[in-house]
Amino acid sequence: MLKKQDFSYSFDGSKCDECGGKCCVGESGYIWISASEIKKLSEFLGLKTDEFIKKYLFKTQNKYSIKEKEYNGGYACIFFDEQNKNCGVYEYRPSQCRTFPFWDYFKQNLEELQAECIGVKF
Template sequence: MRGLIKQDGFNFAFDPRACESCASKCCAGESGDVFASDDEIAAIAAFLGEDETATRGIYFRKARNGWLAKERQTKRGFECVFLGANGCEIYAARPAQCRTFPFWNGMNERLDWLAQECLGAVI
């Protein structure tokens, strides 16, 4: 497991070891937009061993600015359609948006939110 991750330009660090005990908080809770490009959807379909068109139809919805992973409503609020009992079911093929969390543009201005949402954030 990797240690503390830092990235230039961000006023916090991230400890990925926290992911083991946070119950995928960043994939559930408030409704959120998880974007996937055409290439990422193709990669997810390949990972799942499913047809690309079917994958797009089952797991994604078209938005004005691209494709978004569908959500389902649970006791926790909204969850990404790919979130399973043991975490992300497409982890190896998850979109860049998920791979790069919490190092997102504008996150320096949302440190209070990040501290609440991400156990691994070191601020």
């Protein structure tokens, strides 16, 4: 069970196997990725950085975000593995994904988090 200072909940990552990847699917949203994360993930996928960016990212607000695809009447991250229902690039996922569910945003939006993540315990 993971805890983090200043957060009122803890997180049991073992629940991810049962969940179907709700943190990677649903409503459309930004999945920010930094320059160093772009480099590592493009190398992992065997692509040159510019090819990787063109294929998988878009730029907005002067930053890169990962593209999404239509999935189950909503959206999923383009790296979501629909067969295994988990992240297809797990070892190379960006920090935004690694730090879920400990986002400042959720401090004020606990009900949204509760609906999204069965691993969260209050």
